[in-house]
Amino acid sequence: MGATKSDLFTRQQNEIAAMAKALAHPARIAILQYLVKKNACVCGDLVDELGLAQATTSQHLKELKTAGVIQGTIEGASVCYCINPKVWKQYKELFNSFFKDVDLQQTCC
């Protein structure tokens, strides 16, 4: 036991959960916010930005890359990161549709 039983759920449910998981750490939120703020390709300075060890930062970047929400290209000795606008849009839309208006009056409880 201990592993998520993905087969019990729909593809969409697993997808939304996976997206949420990519966002489920403040360091990854900080990375994304920084990239959005810069709105450009950012080389290098992410480690200084976060305050976590280089290895840890690299790991978080890898997770975001695996999720597809950022992309990195090798630029000489360093690597440039930026938001993947296509996937960012997908995230935005999926969360939007997930949170689409519920009838906001309290029916009971």
Place this chain on the structure above:
Amino acid sequence: MGATKSDLFTRQQNEIAAMAKALAHPARIAILQYLVKKNACVCGDLVDELGLAQATTSQHLKELKTAGVIQGTIEGASVCYCINPKVWKQYKELFNSFFKDVDLQQTCC
């Protein structure tokens, strides 16, 4: 080690990450979708709905309750759950502002 270093990040970053964490499991997505679909107080049938053991389902419900996004009231022998519209709205808004438009052209990478 192993514990998230929340003190390195802003309150807002920790908050968004915590919300994302609450959504970061397909069972919890399924629960929320079910409650939204019914748009009412749902008593009991959540265990049958998910296919997970009663203890596991109860644990996921607890996490959603702790996050504040659902609420439960005792109704005789069973418990009725529904979306907390106030917190739902907060989630919606926070994610919305997080995903607010980035200049969607590819600057580099």
Place this chain on the structure above:
DNA sequence: ATATTTAATCGTAATATTGCAATAATACAA
């Protein structure tokens, strides 16, 4: 009173995540 139903909690095992030091791997400079 006793049994049944419903949901929470406890205990425990399996697995995943977080964090970092140490070590690679790669590009470039001297």
Place this chain on the structure above:
DNA sequence: TTGTATTATTGCAATATTACGATTAAATAT
């Protein structure tokens, strides 16, 4: 070539999450 800078990977320890059986607690039914 040798050294330096930058990022990835490996290995490991600490902690968190997921899952479930067993038990408990509380309300209701018989």
